[in-house]
Amino acid sequence: MLGGCCDGEDRSQPVSSPTFQDLGPYVDQLQREEYLKYGVPLYEASIKCNWKAAKAILDKNKELVRYSITENGETPLHVAASARGDSKRVEEFVKKMVEMMGEKDLELQNKNYNTALYLAAVTGNVETVKIMVKDNRKLLTIPGANRSMMPLYAAALFGNKDVVDYIYEESRILSDEDGWSPGSRGWLIEKLVETDMFDTALRIVKKYPLQDGTVKTLLKLLAGKPEAFHETKSTAIKSVLACGCFKRAPTTKSNALSLLRYIWGDVVKRPTKKIDEIIRGPPDSSSIKQDNKVVAGWVVTVMKLQKVILEHVENMTLETNRLIASAGPSKALKLQDLISQSLVRMHATTQNITKDSSDLSMQDNKPVSNKEHLALQLQKLIFKYIAGLYDKTMKIISTSGNQTEDQIVQELQKGIVELNKKLEKESEEQVKKYDKETYSSRVVFIAAEMGNTNFLVELIRGYPDLIWKVNDNNQSIFHIAVKHRHEGIYNLLYEIGAMKDLITPLRDPKENNMLHLVGKIAKKKRLEDVSGVALQMQLELLWFHEVKEMVPLSYKDRENEDGLTPHDLFTKEHKDLVTLGEKWMKGTASQCMVVATLIATIVFAATFTVPGGYNQNNGIPMFRSKATFAAFVVADAVSLISSSASILMFLSILTSRYAEHDFLKSLPRKLLYGLATLFLSITTMMIAFGVSFFPLYKKGLLWIPILICVLVVFPAILYVRLQYRLFIDVIRSTFLSRYLFKPRKRLLYYENPKV
Incomplete structure (x- = not known):
């Protein structure tokens, strides 16, 4: 026999498969030979899902179906369930393997407490999962990853939606009896939102009330997902559609929007103080200066330490209750072992978290911040808790002489509960003591920075006072929208009436008003939404002139603490962009001018070399009476005229002054007219070339000119294909820019007044 079975083991505990023994340096040579003879070939067959090879081995040693064939304790089913080969082969192999195994055999776990079902959920093969669940539904409630994750959570973690x-349909009720808790359900919902599985998240949210911490996290996650609310960057087509052609309110709701409405609908029923607490959070990334990395590091450290405390208390409570409720002997020793493992893990995690921030502080001579004080206090609390729980456990065990095992377990459980409550209470007190900064409405400013217009609209509808919220730099969501060039959020200013005159004058600590913010150059990623540096400069000018009309007159020339007016700041920030725009515009014009000149030369020469030539007696074209000849003459003339116009347009671009204001209208319009006439000249030149063959061929050979006409279409199509993005961007920025701002479609209240 290759190893002993575990039929008599305690099934309430993690079920591990019997092994060949640990194949260390002192392993019996006979065991090694048996492993090489059966284990290695079976592993190879399992990883390849080769049932024929596996069956040949299992027919001789049927007990191998429940033996581990790896040092980590995986059975052949574990190996096959995690395979990523042909899905049909995997399904067939798993199905055959399950047929040979008993119901309890499917519960076998490796050293990480992972069942084969758990690994299948991680891999994402839904048919494999179905095969195993059909034989044993209990598998859905057995956690893996060192007993920290349910299969459903693992599937969500790896984004396996099917x-x-x-699993959710089969589970239905994520009850405490099945190993779930409010905290673990919250983590599951968070992971579902992270992986865009909003429909499943919504179904769970409707069944179970959310903890405040989960609500905060979900709102933060949704705020950072503008694409989930069908929010896209501005394009020409989108800008035209956004101009207000449709008066009806939108009827379709995304799953993300439905989830947000459900969560926010519950939040707004609470007192104002509670609402502010929920949307409150750590400072946004824009408020942490790059030269203050130490403070930023301690902010992250505090968040991680708070999470360590929360997760430890949650897991300790869950694991303790589960162990006490289980059947079997030696509960006291198992509980002692659980405490020891948890404390070691907590200590190691805390050390790793605080190490990086401590290293940064050693290099910094600035005064210690509140965040650093708070992080150090939380670290002390954790270490004090670890020492306290360890001492209490040792004391209970050492003085348990005449006590029964149940009494010892009760004492240990009581000690865990007391110290957990003390840790939670003292950590909350420390946070209140040191965490002085407000960081008001963190969620709102994440959404504003990401351009999540629909998210903000939903929040403002339920809580209109959000428009007055400011961040640590005294900036509203509209200031953030201007800074990051999100016109959808900025346009909400037109819907709040005269209140905008109280919001737009707000200034940050450096005395920058909203016009100063738009004077700063946009981020590179946002600029790259437009083709060509010159058009990027035009977009920046459009924004500046728009905001200039929005802010009160007295703020248009107000200086910041650096003594710069908004226009001075705009000129300074965009100096390099103007230079690059000039270079790009001249380069584009020069290249297009060469093409236009070649076309003009060709079509001009074609005027004197008409199809069929001239009558030698009177000098009249031979085919002047044919309609195709007339088409040739007209097309050739149009091509010559349009190419000449194109040359003049590009020449005027080359001789422009390239002043800052030239990029707003003059240069883009010249470029547009030049590209349009160039396209017209190419198209008509191809037409002239194609129709010139018709007079030369009789009826029997008409297929030749027809084929040529078909082929000459391709150069025109190629031109459109290559220059489409640039052409559309020029049209949008030149003629459709009026739709970028002041849209007639109202978002907050579904009305359509004239603005």
Whole structure:
């Protein structure tokens, strides 16, 4: 026999498969030979999902179906369930393997407490999951990853939507009896939102009330997902559609929007203080200066330490209750072992978290911040808790002489509960003591920075006072929208009436008003939404002139603490962009001018070399009476005229002054007219070339000119294909820019007044 079975083991505990023994340096040579003879070939067959090879081995040693064939304790089913080969082969192999195994065999776990079902959920093969669940539904409630994750959570973590949908349908009730808790359900919902599985998240949210911490996290996650609310960057087509052609309110709701409405609908029913607490959070990334990395590091450290405390208390409570409720002997020793493992893990995690921030502080001579004080106090609390729980455990065990095992377990449980409550209470007190900064409405400013217009609209509808919220730099969501060039959020200013005159004058600590913010150059990623540096400069000018009309007159020339007016700051920030725009515009014009000149030369020469030539007696074209000849003459003339116009347009671009204001209208319009006439000249030149063959061929050979006409279409199509993005961007920025701001479609209240 290759190893001993575990039929008599305690099934309430993690079920591990019997092994060949640890194959260390002192392993019996006979065991090694048996492993090489059966284990290695079976592993190879399992990883390749080769059932024929596996069956040949299992027919001789049927007990191998429940033996581990790896040092980590995986059975052949574990190995096959995690395979990523042909899905049909995997399904067939798993199905055959399950048929040979008993119901309890499917619960076998490796050294990480992972069942084969757990690994299948991670891999994402939903059919494999179905095969195993059909034989043993209990598998859905056995956690893996060192007993920290349910299969449903693992599937969500790896973004396996099909598996998530199936497991949730089979689970239905994520009850405490099945190993779930409010905290673990919250983490599951967070992971579902992270992986865009909003429909499943919504179904769970409707069944179970959310903890405040989960609500905060969900709102933060949704705020950073503008694409989930069908929010896209501005394009010509989108800008035209956004101009207000449709008066009806939108009827379709995304799953993300439905989830947000459900969560926010519950939040706004609470007192104002509670609402502000929920949307409050750590400072946004824009408020942490690059030269203050130490403070930023301690902010992250505090968040991580708070999470360590929360997760430890949650897991300790869950694991303790589960162990006490289980059947079997030696509960006291198992509980002692659980405490020891948890404390070691907590200590190691805390050390790793605080190490990086401590290293930064050693290099910094600035005064210690509140965040650093708070992080150090939380670290002390954790170490004090670890020492206290360890001492209490040792004391209970050492003085348990005449006590029964149940009494010892009760004492240990009581000690865990007391110290957990003390840790939570003292950590909350420390946070209140040191965490002085407000960082008001963190969620709102994340959404504003990401351009999540629909998210903000939903929040403002339920809580209109959000428009007055400011961040640590005294900037509203509209200031953030201007800074990051999100016109959708900025346009909400037109819907709040005269209140905008109280918001736009707000200034940050450096005395920058909203016009100063738009004077600063946009981020590179935002600029790259437009083709060509010159058009990027035009877009920046459009924004500056728009905001200039929005802010009160007295703020248009107000200086900041550096003594710069908004226009001075704009000129300074965009100096390099103007230079690059000039270079790009001249380069584009020069290249297009060469093409236009070649076309003009060709079509001009074609005027004197008409198809069929001239009558030698009177000098009249031979085919002047044919309609195709007339088409040739007209097309050739149009091509010559348009190419000449194109040359003049590009020449005027080359001789422009390239002043700052020239990029607003003059240069883009010249470029547009030049590209349009160039396209017209190319198209008509191809037409002239194609129709010139018709007079030369009789009826029997008409297929030749027809084929040529078909082929000459391709150069025109190629031109459109290559220059489409540039051409559309020029049209949008030149003629459709009026739709970028002041849209007639109202978002907050579904009205359509004239603005």
